Amino acid sequence: MTTMPGTLVAIDGVNGAAVETTARTLAREHRKERAAVSAWDASGIFGELMVAEEDAGLPSARTLILLYAADLAFRLRWEVKPALGQGRLVVVAPYVNTAIAFGRAAGLDAKSLSEMFSFAPLPDQSRIVETAASRSLSDRTGFVEFASDQLLGAKSKAVRRELVIRAARTLKTISVLKKRG
């Protein structure tokens, strides 16, 4: 748990639009606590990745997760921790579990993924949105949808779909484990 006076709520899921909607709804419900939402790519890293030259090469799953971690470090520094310090409720959507689920879907080991995100404070509450991923990419695309599309080697739609399904399964497992305590 964070030692700051505010409340950190993590929302994870493979469907970016559903995660965002859940986060906004929760923030509205907690207007009195001046709730804030922190979304992925606040640092603009992935936006820049999108406009890279084609011959720069496609990123691997591990590279994408390192970039996600860099973006999360930025969000924690500029959005999350200042708001928590003011005693506000902060909805971080997505948070760590989304990146771990994507990494597991790509075959990376869970231990090294968890250790990479050890800089991120444990949330006070954690929710998993179980809505399936959307079929097309949009400006409300989630990290798993985006990363599965960008991934080194994920050239076919079937490969992308399989990665997203596998990430959703990992998140479901995390959710079940949390419920069991």
Added chain:
Amino acid sequence: MIKSPVSIRTWTQKARARFNDPSRRRGLLVAFEGPDGSGKTTQRKLFKTWLKSEGYDVVTTKWNSSDLIKPIIRTRKAVRSLSPEEFSLLHAADFRHRVDHEVLPALWDGKLVIADRFLFTGLARDVARGLDLDWVLRLYQPLLWPDIVFYFSVSPGTSSKRVSAVRTPNYYEAGQDVTQVEDPTESYQRFITRVIREYESLALIFNFITVDAEQSIGEQHHAIRRMFRECEARPWSDWNADAFGEWLAGRNRER
């Protein structure tokens, strides 16, 4: 249908089989490490020229140079917006991208790769910025160990003198983000002292071959040739099988 996560293990086994196949030419990875102003780039160029004259197929990779990540780092350095964690994570991402696209493909094809700075640069600088060594090391997993690491050893005073003779160190190079010292040259002197301390520890832990970079250029070059000859016949390091396995699994997904 993509390969299951188990496939990384399968590809790791294939990498091991390749390592032990005497009919296939093995790749060699040689890293040049050391503080700025230690003369390693001069030595790297001389070494490359000599290797080519000896018939080696040589590929060079430089620190923070990938076409994909370097622009992202450059824009953030320009506005001095990086925290030590972000600095560390982005350099690890740049490293991983070059490992995936430059280093491992060349090694797999039996080429000799010279790395002008390797992951030890990230470790020394990040720990000098106050980050935990274990955490930083994990960012570089699966680890890829060079066959040889030449460490160019100079004192903080020599490094500072050589660097300030040709330029003013930039904000992050001078470690001004952590020293809070306004004068870049003074900040560099303080920061490089910390970096060199970390390098000296890494040299002991990871068995670097130390080159006395206070010697003449010719003396250093001949010492490097001799030490390379002594080391080049070593077998593949089994430690590297995981790095090859993960890369081969990704490459296989592409096909």
